[in-house]
Amino acid sequence: MRNSTMEYKVNQAYEELKRLIQWNPNSEEKFLQKMVCLLLPGQRKCWPEAIRDLRQSFEAEQWMIFVEKYRGKLEWLNSISLAELQRKIGExxxxxxxxxIADQFLYKKDFETSLFLRIAMETGIRSADIPCIEWSCMHGKTIILEETKRGDLYKKVNGTFPKISTQSLRIMKLLHRKQGKIFTKSNEYYVRKISCAWGMPGFRIHSFRDYRRKIEMGITAGVQVPRIIPL
Structure with missing residues (x-):
């Protein structure tokens, strides 16, 4: 089966769906809905039935059942490259x-990499600056880097600084209590590990900063068609 075929592309989407559900079983229904919206754009009337069909094919581990039933509606996939489809899935x-991915690192007890990823996502702090975060930078959940470490770069218009979640703060406290510091490796080390775990081509660590900046601007990021994707 060639990479350019519609069947192969649907299979790649199906494999990604399996991977997501494996690690987030409580979100199975949401993932099924999103995948149908991706594979059958503009086909709103058939989405409810297609979601049921995708669920059945997923449970039977027979993804071709879905392909055969919706072959005509899936032909549009022949007009885009595999890389483009993977980009859409990634978005x-x-x-x-x-x-x-963050949970995977926690499961493997790689607390530093998980925290690095969480801070990148939750705050938008640049990857090069995250290893510079020390316990003295923490003010509750708020991170204030020294100005010599570009702390002023992250000051918002309203004068506030980025905050992390309660769980991230717990991980940070654990690391500081255990090893006397939060991060022990270089920026490149964490980025390389996250890139390998991400498993999709075109990974950019700056995507997390872009995402956070768009959120702060009031824009839904990561989804190009937010109005038609049920949440």
């Missing part, structure tokens, strides 16, 4: 994929 599942 739609960006947040879910991030959560899965």
């Amino acid at each position: 739609i599942f960006f947040v879910d994929h991030y959560k899965m």
Whole structure:
């Protein structure tokens, strides 16, 4: 089966769906909905039935059942490259994929890399500056880097600084208590590990900063068609 065929592309989408559901079983229904919206754009009337069909083919581990029934509606995939489809999948599942990767690192007890990824996502702080974060930079959940470490770069218009989540703060406290510091490796080390775990071509660590900046601007990021994707 060639990479350019519609069947191969649907199979790649199906494999990504399996991977997401494996790590986030409680979100299975949401993932099924999003995948149908991606594979059958502009086919709103058939989405409810298609979601049921995709669920059945997923449970039976027979993805070709879905392909055969919706072959005509899936032909548009022949007009785009595999890389373009992977980019679309990456955009739609960006947040879910991030959560899965962060949880994977926690599961493997790689707390530093998980925290690095979480800070990048939650704050938009540049990857080069994250290893510079020390316990003295923490003011509750707020991160204020020294100005010599470009802390002023992250000051918002309203005068506030970026904050991390409660869980990220717990991980940070654990690391500081255990090893006396938060990060022990270089920026390149964490970025390389995250890139390998991400598993999709075109990964950019700056995507997290872009995402956070768009959120702060009031723009839904990571999903190009937010109005038609059920949440």
